[in-house]
Structure formats: structure tokens, C-alpha cells
Amino acid sequence: MISDPEKQGAAMKAAGGIEDAVRGFLREALKSSAADAVLVPVRTPAEDSYAWILTNDPSVLDNARPAAPTMPVQGAKALKSLTRKGEGKAGIIAVMRPCEIRAAIELYKLNQVHLDNITLISYDCVGAVPLQDYISDPAGSEKRFDSMLKAGKTDDSAVKPVCRICVDFSLVDSDIHIGLIGQSGGSALLVPNSEKGQALLESMGMACGEDISGWTKTVAQMKVEREGARARALAEMGTRLQGFDGLSATFADCIGCHNCQSVCPICYCRQCYFDSDASRQDAASILDTAIERGGVAFPGNRVMFHTGRMAHMSLSCVSCGQCSDACPVSIPVADIFSYMAGLTQPTFEYTAGRNDGEPLPLRHFKEKEVEKVHEIVKGAEEEEVAHE
Amino acid sequence: MSRVRIDMSSSEGAVAFLKHLLGSGKVSAILTMRKNPGTGAYDIGLIADEAGLDNAAPVAPVMVANTGRVLSSLTPAVKPLAVMLKPCELRAFVERVKRDQGSFENLLIISYTCGGVFPLDEAIGEHFQDSIPDYFRRVASGEIVEGVRETCKACEHFVPTCADVTISIAGDRDSTSGCSIYLNTDRAREMAEGLEGKQSDDEFDPAVTAELAVKRTAEKKKVFDSLAPAGDGLDGLIEIFGKCVGCHGCGHVCPICYCVLCDFESHSFDYNLPYFEKELSEKGSLRLPPDTIFFHLGRMTHMSFSCVGCGLCSDVCPVDIPVANIFKKVGEHTASLFDYVAGRDLEEEIPVMVFKEEEFNELG
Numbered sequence: 131m132i133s134d135p136e137k138q139g140a141a142m143k144a145a146g147g148i149e150d151a152v153r154g155f156l157r158e159a160l161k162s163s164a165a166d167a168v169l170v171p172v173r174t175p176a177e178d179s180y181a182w183i184l185t186n187d188p189s190v191l192d193n194a195r196p197a198a199p200t201m202p203v204q205g206a207k208a209l210k211s212l213t214r215k216g217e218g219k220a221g222i223i224a225v226m227r228p229c230e231i232r233a234a235i236e237l238y239k240l241n242q243v244h245l246d247n248i249t250l251i252s253y254d255c256v257g258a259v260p261l262q263d264y265i266s267d268p269a270g271s272e273k274r275f276d277s278m279l280k281a282g283k284t285d286d287s288a289v290k291p292v293c294r295i296c297v298d299f300s301l302v303d304s305d306i307h308i309g310l311i312g313q314s315g316g317s318a319l320l321v322p323n324s325e326k327g328q329a330l331l332e333s334m335g336m337a338c339g340e341d342i343s344g345w346t347k348t349v350a351q352m353k354v355e356r357e358g359a360r361a362r363a364l365a366e367m368g369t370r371l372q373g374f375d376g377l378s379a380t381f382a383d384c385i386g387c388h389n390c391q392s393v394c395p396i397c398y399c400r401q402c403y404f405d406s407d408a409s410r411q412d413a414a415s416i417l418d419t420a421i422e423r424g425g426v427a428f429p430g431n432r433v434m435f436h437t438g439r440m441a442h443m444s445l446s447c448v449s450c451g452q453c454s455d456a457c458p459v460s461i462p463v464a465d466i467f468s469y470m471a472g473l474t475q476p477t478f479e480y481t482a483g484r485n486d487g488e489p490l491p492l493r494h495f496k497e498k499e500v501e502k503v504h505e506i507v508k509g510a511e512e513e514e515v516a517h518e
Numbered sequence: 519m520s521r522v523r524i525d526m527s528s529s530e531g532a533v534a535f536l537k538h539l540l541g542s543g544k545v546s547a548i549l550t551m552r553k554n555p556g557t558g559a560y561d562i563g564l565i566a567d568e569a570g571l572d573n574a575a576p577v578a579p580v581m582v583a584n585t586g587r588v589l590s591s592l593t594p595a596v597k598p599l600a601v602m603l604k605p606c607e608l609r610a611f612v613e614r615v616k617r618d619q620g621s622f623e624n625l626l627i628i629s630y631t632c633g634g635v636f637p638l639d640e641a642i643g644e645h646f647q648d649s650i651p652d653y654f655r656r657v658a659s660g661e662i663v664e665g666v667r668e669t670c671k672a673c674e675h676f677v678p679t680c681a682d683v684t685i686s687i688a689g690d691r692d693s694t695s696g697c698s699i700y701l702n703t704d705r706a707r708e709m710a711e712g713l714e715g716k717q718s719d720d721e722f723d724p725a726v727t728a729e730l731a732v733k734r735t736a737e738k739k740k741v742f743d744s745l746a747p748a749g750d751g752l753d754g755l756i757e758i759f760g761k762c763v764g765c766h767g768c769g770h771v772c773p774i775c776y777c778v779l780c781d782f783e784s785h786s787f788d789y790n791l792p793y794f795e796k797e798l799s800e801k802g803s804l805r806l807p808p809d810t811i812f813f814h815l816g817r818m819t820h821m822s823f824s825c826v827g828c829g830l831c832s833d834v835c836p837v838d839i840p841v842a843n844i845f846k847k848v849g850e851h852t853a854s855l856f857d858y859v860a861g862r863d864l865e866e867e868i869p870v871m872v873f874k875e876e877e878f879n880e881l882g
Contacts, residue, residue, distance in 0.1 A: 167798055169806065175753075179761035179837060181810075184794065185803040202763045202837065203807065211789075211807035218791025220798070244791075265761065265837050375556075382557035383642045385582045385771070387834045392765040401779050405770075414596045416564065420547050424567035427554060428588045456765050458834040459642050 139309065139321040139345075140336040148279065148310055148318050152196040152225065152253075155320075155334075157188040159223055164333045165249065166220035169208060171198035178268055182208035184222070196225045197253055199275035200264035204452050205230030206237050206395040213244040223330075225251045227258065228302040229450040232483020233395035235303050236446040239490050242398045249330055252304035254311045254349070256282065257289030257296070261455035282311045292451040292464045295360040300349045303485050306330065312348035319345055360472075367469040377433045380466065383459040384436070386429025390453035390463045396443040396482075404435045436463075440470050445491055446482045447471035519707060521722075524697045524715040528654065528687045531697020531715075532576040532602070532630070535683075538713045539600045541568050545626060545709075546597035549589060550576045560641065562588050564599075576602040577630055577687060579653055579666065580641040584773035584828050586610030586620075595624035600709075603629050605678040609826040609861020610773035612680055616868050619776045626709055629678035630685035631727055633657030634670025638833040660689040660730040662737055669829035669842040672738035677727050679862050682706040684722050689730040742847045745840065755811050758844065761837045762810050768831035768841045769813075774821040774860075782813045814841075818848055823869060824860045825849035 144151035159165040172183040172194050180198040182205065183190060205226035212222075226234070231252045237243040256278045264271040274288045286294045293299075301307045305327030309319035319342055322328040331338060370376060388405065391397045403409055409431070411419075420426040444467060453463035475481055477500060478491035524531040539545045547566040552573045554561045560580050565571055586607040592599065603611065608629050614620045633653065640646060649665070656663045662671050676688055683706045686698040699715070700722040701707045747754035766783065769775045781787070787809060797804055825845045832842040853860060856869035 174756075174760035176757045176760050181760065182806045183803050184798065184806055186798055187802040190803050202761065207764075208806040212794055213791060215788055215790040218795050220791070220795050247791075261763070261836055379557055382554065382559035385638070385834070387767050387771050389765050389767040389770075389834060389836065392767065392770070393763065393836075400783060400785075405778070407778060410591065413592050413594060416592055417547060417566075417595070417597060417599075420564040420566040424565070425555075425570045426564045428562040428564070428591075429583055456763070456767070456836040458638055458767070458836070460639065 137321065137323075137342065138338050139319040139340045139342045140331055140338045141340045142308070142318045142320050142336075143316065144318045145316050148253075148308070149196050151318060152308065153191045153194055156194070156196070156223065156225070157191055158334060159330070160186060160188050160191075162334055164221075164330055165223045167222050169205075169212070169222060169224040170194040170196055173198075178265065184212065197227075197255070197279060199259045199271050200261055201227065201230075201258040201450070201452065201455070202261060204233055204393065204395040204450055206233035206243065207393075209234050209248065210237055210242050210395075210398070213248065214242055217244050217246050219247070221247050221249070223249045223251060225253070226304075227255045227450075228252050228298050228300065228304075229255075229296070229448045229483075230395075231302050231304045232298065232448040233450060235483040235486050236396055236448065236490075237398065238486055239493075240396075240398055240446075245486070249306065249326055250304040251306045251308065251327075252302050253308035254282065255293075255296075255299045257284045257293030257299075258451070259288060260290050260451075263288075279310075282313070290451040290454065290464070291363075291462065292449045292454070292468050295356065295363045295468070296449060297353055297356045297360055298448075298481075298483075299356070300353075303483060309342065309345045309349075311352065312345055363465070364469045364472050367465055371466065371469070374433070377437065381432045381436055381461060384429070384432045384461060385459060386432065386435070387458060388435070389456040389458065390436075391439055393452040393456040394439075394443065395448070395450065395452065396446045397439065402439075404431065404438060436466075440467060444470045444474045445478065445480060447475075448482050519710070519717045519719065520701050521718045521720040522699045522701070522710055522713050522715040523718070524699065524713075526697050528630070528685060528693050528697045529575070529577050531699065532628075532685055533571055533574050534697075535628070535685075535699055535710070535713060536574060536576065536600060536602070537568055537571050539626070539709060540565070540571065542712060544598065545600040548574075548600045548602070549585065549592065550574045550602040551578055551580065551582070551585070564592065576628075577685065578650065579633065579635045579663075580638075580646075581607075581635045581828065581830060581833070582638070582641075583771070584610050584830055586612075586614060586826075586828075587773040589625075590614050590620040590776075593623065593625070594621040598624050598626065600626040600628060603627060603678075603681070604632050604635075604828075605629055605676055606632075606673065606826045606828040606861075607773070608678050608680060609675065610828060612861040612864050613774055613824045613826065613868075614776060615864060616871075617776060622864070626683070626705060627681045628683040628685065629681035631678070631688040631690065632670075632673075632676045633663060633688045634666035634673065634676075635829075636665055637667050640665070654687070655694060657688050658691055658693045660691075660727075660733070662730075662733055667829050667832070667842075668741055668840070669827055669832060669846065672734065672741040672843070672846070673827055674731060674734050674738060675827070675859075675862075676730070676734065677724060680864060683710075686722060686726065689727040741843055745843055745847055752811075755815075759811050759814050759839065762814070762839060763837055764807055764810060764813070765836060766813070767834040767836070769817055771830040771834050772817075772821065773826070773828060773830075774824045775817065780817075782809065782816060814844075818845060821845075822849035823853040823856065823858060826860050 449468040827846040
């Protein structure tokens with residue numbers, strides 16, 4: 131489903147704002163039976179957050195915010211709870227942020243999500259308000275987010291740090307994408323991005339004859355700017371993480387709650403190895419270690435847990451920032467993991483969630499791969515021989 | 519001898535006592551909160567080297583993990599250990615031992631009358647250290663210190679009940695001029711032999727804490743009353759738990775939730791799509807992931823009568839749900855039906871583990 135620059139889109143009138151237009155589109159999809167149900171964020175009754183609601187009732191959509199200001203639960207996790215055990219008959223439209231769709235694609239490859247009956251709709255994302263900011267000031271956060279959405283422009287001071295350096299904020303491997311960036315206020319573009327998406331738009335009588343090259347160009351320009359910002363931020367993080375001392379200082383305040391892992395859309399293990407009996411030491415050997423080294427710290431294995439989790443999931447990390455949102459001691463987990471993903475994914479010429487046809491690097495055996503490693507090993511061997 | 523008074527602050531006196539225990543070889547190691555020697559951050563250390571005790575912060579108003587939970591992993595202890603526990607941590611450990619998650623064998627339990635701790639996100643702040651001296655002055659005068667966690671302000675169980683040693687701090691005006699270490703058991707007296715300080719036969723007098731206890735009870739009522747949602751039944755629950763993100767951090771840090779895998783994270787809470795389709799056709803709308811409120815009610819059913827109100831669940835909640843106060847309120851209510859107080863006494867049996875032929879006859 132990789133994007134084709136020659137493709138065309140359908141114009142969607144959005145005089146009452148983009149979200150109003152999307153609500154109208156979803157209502158129409160339900161009414162015309164183009165979809166049996168939709169999955170969208172809806173504001174909680176106490177108006178203090180958002181929840182994913184699956185509904186077949188068009189009136190429920192009145193309270194939906196397809197582009198919710200904050201991301202309390204990663205959309206891919208909602209989708210996983212719905213489809214983990216396989217397919218049903220209902221056709222479902224899910225409207226999600228690009229990073230949520232990318233996570234869904236990764237989970238699909240990991241057999242945690244089924245997508246046959248799901249139509250994924252993405253949109254140009256201006257970023258998400260950090261969860262703590264939203265919770266402490268919902269009204270102010272709504273206001274700040276609304277003005278960002280209206281302008282189609284990210285306000286760095288209002289969004290999560292990983293959103294500021296996100297380069298996948300637009301078209302991803304969805305079925306339909308909603309283009310907002312650079313559109314004149316009164317309209318948006320509906321861009322079909324798969325046969326399924328094309329068919330849905332057709333069934334709703336939406337003609338795709340609109341030239342999208344202007345939007346494509348604007349998005350590409352923004353991407354270039356973001357790539358610069360991302361490179362700078364990652365270089366800074368690289369310096370901070372140098373050596374074991376760097377890692378140890380970075381994770382010093384970690385209390386071992388594993389919230390980062392619990393909210394991570396990629397960490398799909400029912401029980402993390404680090405929470406299992408296998409990672410536990412018996413009482414006598416802990417005491418032996420304390421006597422040998424002078425002391426043992428609890429919660430233990432701080433750096434081990436984070437680097438272990440990194441080794442397991444950084445190839446699929448979509449930099450959604452949920453881990454940072456959930457950390458009770460404000461460790462910039464997402465920035466750290468995004469930095470690592472920026473190193474591991476290019477090594478395999480892989481981008482998490484880019485394409486559902488791209489195999490997971492660690493589950494796909496290639497005879498010739500990461501040749502650099504061979505050179506490094508060979509170099510080390512030669513050095514050893516010379517040394518002898 | 520039942521009391522040793524050391525001419526130092528409570529914190530320094532506690533460290534001196536720990537150094538005595540380790541230095542004299544009476545224990546092999548000490549479990550206490552400390553400043554990590556590498557990073558300077560608070561953590562819990564199992565310290566086997568006397569020099570390591572220079573970093574000990576045995577009574578600092580901070581909780582990074584429930585030490586009662588950590589202690590489980592060190593028991594049964596093959597060699598004698600001394601353990602510093604806040605009263606709620608000790609109660610948690612008692613509850614864990616009742617569930618075969620730990621053992622008192624070879625442990626010297628040291629606790630203290632607790633003035634409460636600050637919220638975790640404040641305790642990791644840069645200037646936190648500066649506020650500690652003032653905290654101890656206020657605690658000694660029997661104040662409820664502004665800024666400590668709500669759950670601590672409302673805690674009535676700040677005097678330890680099953681400790682070998684009690685250090686008198688909260689409500690004890692004399693704690694600003696010296697550190698009073700009460701030796702409650704023979705083992706404690708034996709271990710304290712040779713400890714430098716003024717010895718006497720004074721025993722811990724709970725009257726010292728009576729004034730503070732009254733204040734705490736009044737505060738508890740205030741906190742509990744503030745939890746009443748506007749709506750009844752399910753509406754009220756949605757009001758409180760509606761913003762829950764389902765991270766289960768509350769369960770993961772809870773010292774009572776000892777299951778290796780929570781039932782709510784197991785296969786028994788996976789549903790297939792036809793199930794959702796049926797729900798959808800009946801109700802029109804569903805929240806995903808499902809069972810948000812069910813999780814909290816289920817956890818409450820499983821552990822609330824053993825809840826010790828340690829407050830960690832609130833500390834780790836990413837959306838500031840007052841989980842600890844809710845569980846404490848519900849827990850005290852359920853426990854009172856059985857005249858049970860969580861962690862008060864090792865001999866008191868967990869209500870749901872005891873079969874009584876005659877019980878709740880009014881239920882029919």
C-alpha cells in the first residue's frame with residue numbers, strides 16, 4: 131500500500147472544521163452501510179480525557195473527536211483488543227494518528243491484529259498534547275490543540291517531545307488518508323491509499339479526481355524541516371546516553387513500574403520476561419551478591435530492563451511517545467527509544483509500520499545481510515592475529 | 519533496657535543504629551532506603567558494607583517502591599538481616615507473609631512513627647533535599663505536613679505494630695533533640711547491646727502520638743468524603759475511572775497484588791470479534807480496550823481488605839486518579855465487616871481464607 135505520487139484524491143468540504151467533516155463522513159459511512167461500525171476517540175463523560183469507542187450509532191459520533199488532542203491509549207492497542215483473536219464479519223473504520231496506524235501495521239506482522247475487515251484512516255497529524263498536560267488542564271489543552279489543528283501547524287511547546295521530531299506525520303500505510311496540511315480552510319483531501327480505501331470512497335459516491343500534488347509538495351517540505359530537527363535531537367540524545375554511566379544516569383530515577391512497557395503498543399508479550407519468574411534471583415544469591423559487591427539496588431536491573439526492552443522492540447518502535455506519557459518519574463523514555471530506533475531500523479533498511487508487506491527484520495532470514503558486521507568481525511580477528 | 523537515646527537527629531541516629539548492627543556483625547546486611555552511590559537517586563539498597571551506610575536514608579520522606587514487597591525477594595533469609603520499613607511497608611509485608619510471599623525468619627524489623635512521604639514526582643525534584651529539615655521539625659511537633667501525599671495525611675496507622683524496633687519520630691517533640699530507639703523484643707535488645715547512647719527502661723508511649731492520630735482521623739474523613747462522585751452507581755464509577763488508560767501500573771506496584779500475571783492480563787480477558795459484534799448489536803457502542811472499570815472493581819475485590827494505603831498506586835497513575843484513597847476507603851469498609859485491619863497482626867487470618875460456619879447469617 132505504499133503511496134503513489136501520481137495518485138489523486140477526493141475533495142471533502144470542511145466549512146465547519148475538519149473534524150466536523152470527518153464526523154459527517156463517518157456518519158454517512160454508517161448510514162450507507164459502507165461500514166458496520168467505526169472506532170474513534172470520544173470525550174469521556176467527565177470531559178477529562180478521551181476513550182476509544184466502537185460504535186454503530188451515528189449519534190454517538192456527535193461527541194467524537196477523530197483527531198483527539200491527546201493520546202491516552204495508543205489506537206493500535208484498542209485495535210488489538212478488538213481483533214487479536216481473529217476476524218469477525220463486521221466492516222470497521224478506524225480513524226487514527228499515523229503513529230497509531232504504524233503500530234497497528236507492526237502488530238499485524240506480529241499476528242496481534244487482524245486487518246482484513248478494518249479500514250484504516252489516517253490524517254495529517256499536528257502532534258499530541260502530553261497526557262499529563264491534558265489531564266492537568268483539559269480546557270486549556272483543547273484550546274491550544276484546536277488552534278494548531280486549524281492552522282495545520284505544530285506548536286512545539288504544546289506537543290510531546292517525540293511529536294516535535296516526528297517525520298511520519300502524514301501519509302502512512304493506511305487505506306485512506308486525510309490531507310489537511312496546506313489546504314485552504316474550507317476543505318480537506320481524502321486520499322485513497324489501497325484498493326480497500328478506493329472501494330470505500332467509491333461506494334460512498336466520492337469521486338477521486340482531485341490533483342494532490344500541491345499537498346504532496348507541502349508535506350515533503352515539512353518533512354525536510356523535521357528531518358533536520360530530528361537529526362539534531364537524536365545527536366544530543368546520543369551524547370547523553372554514552373557508555374554505561376550515561377545509561378545509568380538516564381534511568382536513575384526509574385522505579386521499575388514498567389508502565390512504559392504496559393502502554394507500549396509494540397510490547398505485546400502477555401508477560402514481560404522482566405516480570406517473569408525467569409528473571410528472579412533467589413534470596414540467598416541476592417544476599418551473596420550484596421556481600422560480594424557491598425550492596426545491591428532495588429528496584430534492580432534498571433538499565434537491563436530498558437536495554438532489554440530496546441533490544442526486543444526498537445525495530446518496531448513507532449515513536450508514539452506513550453512510554454513517556456506513562457512514566458511517573460518523567461524519564462524521556464520515548465526520546466531514548468526513538469533515538470535507538472533511528473539507529474536499528476536503518477541498519478536493516480526498515481521503517482516500522484511503513485508497509486504491511488515489509489517483513490520484520492528479525493523474523494526474516496537473509497543469507498546476506500548487515501555485511502558491515504562481517505567486516506567488523508573480520509577486522510577484530512585480524513587484529514587478534516596481529517597481536518599474537 | 520528498652521530504650522536507647524542517641525544524641526543525634528532521627529535520621530543520623532537511625533543510621534548510627536544500622537552501622538552498629540552491621541559493624542558488630544549482628545546482621546549480614548541491611549535493607550534500607552538510600553541515595554544510590556552511583557546516581558544520587560533514591561532507591562532501596564541491600565547494604566553489606568558499613569561504608570555503604572553513609573548513603574542510607576532510612577527515614578527520608580520518600581517512597582520509591584514498597585520495601586515490604588522488595589523484602590519478599592530476600593526471604594527466607596539465610597543469614598540475619600536488619601530491615602527498615604515504614605509502618606505501611608511493614609503492614610504490607612505482614613499481609614504478604616500471610617500469603618506465603620515472605621517470611622520473618624532471620625529478620626530484625628525496624629520501623630518508625632511516620633510523618634508521611636512526599637509524592638514521587640516531587641521527591642525526584644532537584645530542590646527536594648532543602649525541604650527535609652523543615653519536614654522533620656513539623657512532624658516532631660505533631661503537624662500534618664503540607665505537601666505530603668493525601669493518602670499519608672489521612673493515614674491513621676503511622677505507629678508500627680509488629681516491629682522489633684520503633685524509632686519515635688512523628689508527634690514526638692523530643693525527636694528534634696535526639697533519636698529515641700525503642701527495643702520492643704528480646705531480639706532487638708540483644709542486637710542493640712553495645713550501641714552507644716543513653717539507655718533506659720522507658721517503653722514506647724503511644725500517648726505521644728494521640729494528638730496527631732486525632733488530626734489524621736479528621737483528615738481521613740475529609741479525604742474520604744471528597745471522593746464521592748456526583749453520579750450514582752456505574753455513572754459515578756465512569757466519572758472516577760473514565761480517564762484510566764489501562765496501564766495497570768497501580769496493580770504492578772501494589773505490594774498486595776502478588777500475582778505473577780494478573781487475571782485481567784491473562785487469556786481469560788481476551789474476546790473474539792463475534793463477541794464484540796454481539797455486544798455492539800445490543801448496546802450500540804463499546805469502549806476499547808474493554809473492562810476498564812471491571813479491572814479496578816476486580817482488583818478491589820481481590821485485595822482491598824488487605825490494602826495498607828501505602829499510596830504507590832496513586833504515585834504511578836499517569837492520569838492522577840486518586841487510586842490509593844479509593845482503595846483505602848473501600849478496603850477499610852470491607853475489612854471492618856470482618857473486624858480486620860490489614861497488616862496489624864500476623865496472627866490475624868485473612869478473612870476470605872478462613873471458613874466460619876456462622877458468618878453473615880443475615881445474607882441467608
